[in-house]
Amino acid sequence: MRYAMAIDTKKCVGCSDCVVACQTENNVPHGYCRDWVVEVMDGTYPNLELEIRSERCNHCDNSPCVRCCPTGASHYEAGGIVTVTANECIGCGACIESCPYDARYSHPDGYVDKCTFCLHRVEKGEKPACVSVCPTNCMYFGDLEDPDSDVSQALQNRKYKTLAPEAGTKPQIYYLI
Amino acid sequence: MKEEIFVSGRNIPNIDPFLHIWHWQIPLYLFLGGLAAGIMFFASLYTILGKEKEMPTTVKWAVFLVPAALVLGLFALFLDLKHQWYFWRLYLTVRFESPMSWGAWVLMLITPLSMMWVSSYIKELYPKWDWKFEILNKFEKLIIEYRKSLAWALLILSVILGIYTGILLSAFNARPLWNTAILGPLFLVSGLSTGAAAIMWMSKSHIERSFMSKVDLILIGIELFFIIHLFMGFMASTAVQINAAELFMGGQFTVSFWVFVVILGLVFPAILEILELRGYKIPVAIPALLILFGGLMFRFIMVEAGQITRYLY
Amino acid sequence: MPDKTTLKKAMDALDFMVVVDTMPMEITGYADVVLPECTYLERYDDLRVEPHRIPSIAVRMPAAKPKYDSMPSWWMAKKIADKMDLGHYFPWDDYSEVIDWQLKELGTSLEEMKTLGVKKFDRESGALYLREGDDFEFSTNTGKIELYATDLAEHGFDPMPIYTAHPEPPSGFYRLIYGRAPMHTFSRTANNPNLTDLMHENAVWINPKVAKLWSLKKDQYVWLKNQDGQVSTFPIKVRVTERIRWDSVYMVHGFGHSNKNLKTAFGHGVSDSELITNVMIDPIMGGTGMRGNFITFITEDPGKEAKL
Numbered sequence: 001m002r003y004a005m006a007i008d009t010k011k012c013v014g015c016s017d018c019v020v021a022c023q024t025e026n027n028v029p030h031g032y033c034r035d036w037v038v039e040v041m042d043g044t045y046p047n048l049e050l051e052i053r054s055e056r057c058n059h060c061d062n063s064p065c066v067r068c069c070p071t072g073a074s075h076y077e078a079g080g081i082v083t084v085t086a087n088e089c090i091g092c093g094a095c096i097e098s099c100p101y102d103a104r105y106s107h108p109d110g111y112v113d114k115c116t117f118c119l120h121r122v123e124k125g126e127k128p129a130c131v132s133v134c135p136t137n138c139m140y141f142g143d144l145e146d147p148d149s150d151v152s153q154a155l156q157n158r159k160y161k162t163l164a165p166e167a168g169t170k171p172q173i174y175y176l177i
Numbered sequence: 178m179k180e181e182i183f184v185s186g187r188n189i190p191n192i193d194p195f196l197h198i199w200h201w202q203i204p205l206y207l208f209l210g211g212l213a214a215g216i217m218f219f220a221s222l223y224t225i226l227g228k229e230k231e232m233p234t235t236v237k238w239a240v241f242l243v244p245a246a247l248v249l250g251l252f253a254l255f256l257d258l259k260h261q262w263y264f265w266r267l268y269l270t271v272r273f274e275s276p277m278s279w280g281a282w283v284l285m286l287i288t289p290l291s292m293m294w295v296s297s298y299i300k301e302l303y304p305k306w307d308w309k310f311e312i313l314n315k316f317e318k319l320i321i322e323y324r325k326s327l328a329w330a331l332l333i334l335s336v337i338l339g340i341y342t343g344i345l346l347s348a349f350n351a352r353p354l355w356n357t358a359i360l361g362p363l364f365l366v367s368g369l370s371t372g373a374a375a376i377m378w379m380s381k382s383h384i385e386r387s388f389m390s391k392v393d394l395i396l397i398g399i400e401l402f403f404i405i406h407l408f409m410g411f412m413a414s415t416a417v418q419i420n421a422a423e424l425f426m427g428g429q430f431t432v433s434f435w436v437f438v439v440i441l442g443l444v445f446p447a448i449l450e451i452l453e454l455r456g457y458k459i460p461v462a463i464p465a466l467l468i469l470f471g472g473l474m475f476r477f478i479m480v481e482a483g484q485i486t487r488y489l490y
Numbered sequence: 491m492p493d494k495t496t497l498k499k500a501m502d503a504l505d506f507m508v509v510v511d512t513m514p515m516e517i518t519g520y521a522d523v524v525l526p527e528c529t530y531l532e533r534y535d536d537l538r539v540e541p542h543r544i545p546s547i548a549v550r551m552p553a554a555k556p557k558y559d560s561m562p563s564w565w566m567a568k569k570i571a572d573k574m575d576l577g578h579y580f581p582w583d584d585y586s587e588v589i590d591w592q593l594k595e596l597g598t599s600l601e602e603m604k605t606l607g608v609k610k611f612d613r614e615s616g617a618l619y620l621r622e623g624d625d626f627e628f629s630t631n632t633g634k635i636e637l638y639a640t641d642l643a644e645h646g647f648d649p650m651p652i653y654t655a656h657p658e659p660p661s662g663f664y665r666l667i668y669g670r671a672p673m674h675t676f677s678r679t680a681n682n683p684n685l686t687d688l689m690h691e692n693a694v695w696i697n698p699k700v701a702k703l704w705s706l707k708k709d710q711y712v713w714l715k716n717q718d719g720q721v722s723t724f725p726i727k728v729r730v731t732e733r734i735r736w737d738s739v740y741m742v743h744g745f746g747h748s749n750k751n752l753k754t755a756f757g758h759g760v761s762d763s764e765l766i767t768n769v770m771i772d773p774i775m776g777g778t779g780m781r782g783n784f785i786t787f788i789t790e791d792p793g794k795e796a797k798l
Contacts (some may be wrong), residue, residue: 015672016688023684030683036187038490040247045697052184063352070278071266088266091259093198094277100351100488105189106198110260148571155274164488166415167350179730184673184689 002061002144003079003117004172005131006154007054011138014039014052018130018139020057025118025129028107034115035130051177054130054139057082057103058163058171065095065104074112079143080172083117086111100167115140144172145168196484202257204476207342208371209250210284211364211472213243214339214486215372217291219389221328221335234380235389237298242375243291276345283341287334289327290327297321342476346483354421354483357410363403364476370396371472374446378465386461390450393468397447404439421486430482438478442471492780510563515678519749525566529558534564535584537592543618545611549603550588612652647774647794650772656782658737663717663784664700665738668762677744680755691759693729695740701730704787713788716765720793723748726760 014037022034035056037139040131042049059082066074066082073088074095084095084104089111098113107113122141126132131139142149155174162171191197220240223232258264268285272278297320300306308314320327343364346355373393380386411422424430446464453459501507501520509521512529529531535550556562564585571580590600597611620626627633631640643649648662659665673688674680694714696706706712711725724746734740746761770779 013672016184019688020684023687031687032189033187033687037184039182039184041731041733043732048732066445067274068277068348070272070275070281072262072270072272073266087259087263089260090263090266091261092254092257093203093259094276094349096192096198097196097236097484098349098351102192102196102487102489102760105192106259110258111263114258167488168511188687 001079002172002173003011003059003081003122004141004144005117006140006153006160006174006176008138008176009051009053011136012052012054013136015135017133017135018054019135021129022115026112026116032107032113033104034113042091053175054059055101055163056130056173058101058169058173059117060172061170062168064098064100064169068094069093070094077119081117081122082114083119084114100164100169134155136174180245181313184259192452196306196487199480199484201477202253204473204480205365206250206253206257207345207476207480208473209246209253210280210338210342211368211476212371212375212469213250213291214335214342215332215367216240216375217243217287217335217372218339218369219372219376219483221332224324225332232385232388233329234382234385235376236372237301239376239379240291240298241295244288244295245285247288247291251288265455276341276348282342283338285332286324287331287338290331290334293320294327294331297324336365339368342368346479351488352483352486353415353417353488354424354479354486356418357407359407359410363400365405366396366400367472367475370400371469374465375410377461385452390454394447397443401439401443417486417488424482424485430478433474434478437474438471441467442474492763492769494764499788501516506615510566511678513678514559514681514752516747516749516752519751526558526560527563527566528560532556532560534589535561537589541615545613547598547609548608549593551604603615642774659784662716663786665781666716666762666765666783666785667734667738667740667781668743669740671742674744676741676749678791680744680747680758681752683754686754689742691727692742692745693727695729695731695734697734697736698730698732699736701728706730706787713792714760714765714785715788716767717765717784720765720767721788722746722760722764723761
């Protein structure tokens with residue numbers, strides 16, 4: 001099993017519903033976020049190209065944050081989901097420094113917090129909160145090893161990319177371009 | 178024109194717009210760790226070489242700084258932790274891939290061993306010292322008897338500690354400025370140089386002082402070579418590393434790095450040391466202080482600048 | 491609302507003003523009485539009966555209990571009626587009774603709708619599309635589709651559209667275009683903490699050519715002045731972007747609130763409505779056009795002299 005997400009940059013409108021859904025689902029403290037939206041605009045008026053991406057932890061196959069954690073608080077769950085066990089985390093910040101996506105933050109309670117792919121929902125067979133609220137259905141979640149899963153289907157016929165693959169992290173969020 | 182923005186209004190404290198999760202605690206910790214490693218290295222090396230008589234400050238007195246620096250450094254590390262009361266979690270596991278884990282364990286070993294080293298020389302410093310308990314006296318005798326073995330252990334540990342202060346940073350591939358293998362040796366040499374400077378400053382023997390001064394000159398030479406090598410490596414590397422190097426070549430860290438670290442912290446003290454070796458009267462405190470200051474600045478700048486460098490956006 | 495001065499004059503002339511809304515906004519501050527309404531997720535609303543391609547009825551039902559002191563609007567109407575001795579017009583205790591009666595008349599019930607949400611029906615009003623050979627007349631003078639509108643000609647208007655030049659910005663001024671951001675619906679959401687986190691102020695989009703001309707830098711704050719001398723109350727952040735033409739500027743609507751009671755929204759960005767003092771009206775159908783306003787930039791705080 002290998003959980004992953006595909007996000008259609010052509011369908012995303014940047015409404016940030018995914019951000020608010022995550023904040024409410026996961027009680028993310030005010031002023032923090034586990035996912036966010038990036039707009040990239042290229043070109044000169046009137047020939048412009050816009051890419052909008054909902055970004056979050058890439059749940060990398062080769063996660064530098066898991067490698068750098070001195071206590072094992074950062075770890076892989078089944079299906080490659082990267083999570084942090086709060087009462088094992090000492091808040092040293094090594095994982096935050098190690099993440100090329102700046103996907104982690106120091107929770108006001110001291111431990112390090114991040115996207116969990118909504119593990120608590122996934123375990124119940126539900127989709128992550130961000131995916132379930134997307135008004136344009138531009139996010140696909142599922143098991144990459146299952147050819148019939150939403151994410152495998154989404155990746156089958158489209159060109160896609162990952163973010164900063166040169167950092168060697170083997171990221172698992174795929175952007176359909 | 179290329180324009181890129183966070184539309185979600187992402188503005189997380191200490192992460193946006195630039196990463197600043199490590200403040201003064203980590204560079205201070207790295208500096209103190211490097212200094213302790215430097216002093217300990219020379220103390221154990223000259224003990225193994227049997228030079229206790231010629232190098233009393235190196236072997237005996239400067240080492241008194243080591244446990245103090247290590248405890249202070251550990252305290253700085255503790256202050257950096259955001260989930261402080263779980264710090265004991267560090268010592269429930271050994272994570273071979275995590276430099277932070279390595280560091281915690283090395284410090285856990287080297288700190289008590291350096292304290293034992295110091296305790297074995299306390300009676301030479303204060304002849305009237307009394308351990309009060311017979312068991313402690315016996316323990317002291319045991320340490321003195323096995324000093325050479327202790328020196329070997331500390332020699333290896335101090336090298337690991339010195340390299341570790343650099344590897345802690347170089348292990349982060351997400352920060353292009355840090356992600357270079359030269360950082361380990363560079364920090365080790367810089368630590369040794371600050372250690373040598375501290376010894377030089379404390380020493381009352383002219384022979385010992387000028388000897389450490391020569392050692393220090395070699396170390397400064399190596400350090401300068403490593404720094405040039407560091408930037409040559411960056412300039413011949415990927416775009417993100419070229420960007421990282423540009424922070425020091427016209428970017429915001431240009432003045433602080435080249436003036437405070439390279440000129441005031443390395444070149445100028447080296448010139449003073451050469452002049453002193455040639456017979457000019459120069460108070461040893463000046464080059465020593467400059468080297469220590471340069472070492473501290475170096476770590477602050479590397480930690481600060483490294484956090485700004487990144488892959489995306 | 492555009493043309494705030496006129497609007498304010500009208501409001502000042504009112505004897506009494508009641509605001510019923512789910513969220514506070516600028517106008518709430520002018521009210522004599524505020525009746526906080528619960529949101530659509532916390533109340534019953536009237537039936538939605540759609541005679542579309544597939545006829546359907548839908549009922550909006552509460553998913554949660556109302557928060558704080560907010561109440562559904564039917565409750566407010568009923569209580570006011572009771573006070574005015576008009577209670578007999580409301581012969582029920584809860585609006586769900588009314589909805590249930592209506593639904594029963596339609597051949598279903600609230601109980602059934604609670605399980606369905608939306609009930610679909612078969613079409614009874616005939617075929618959806620015209621078939622070839624069908625006899626059909628459009629409701630125009632000729633009964634046909636009119637490219638030349640005889641109706642308009644009768645009333646003395648151009649029967650065919652004739653190009654009318656629209657006003658162009660004077661030199662040094664730029665057309666003010668306003669629009670919406672996907673994370674804010676209407677100006678009232680500017681006071682919502684979650685949505686403010688996403689976007690807490692608007693920015694004025696300026697083409698790089700214009701930015702260069704005015705030496706404006708990204709994230710710099712400027713004040714805006716329109717063609718009628720109206721200056722924005724607050725400054726606005728500059729965003730230099732190719733996404734806007736060089737003769738126009740753009741900003742998101744719904745910011746620049748000046749009522750201090752809107753604690754979250756107060757003082758962030760510029761209100762486009764404040765700068766819309768020219769509202770053009772289409773002589774044929776009465777539609778309003780508010781993109782005929784022009785602004786220029788003020789880089790120094792215009793309130794500075796007043797403060798000194």
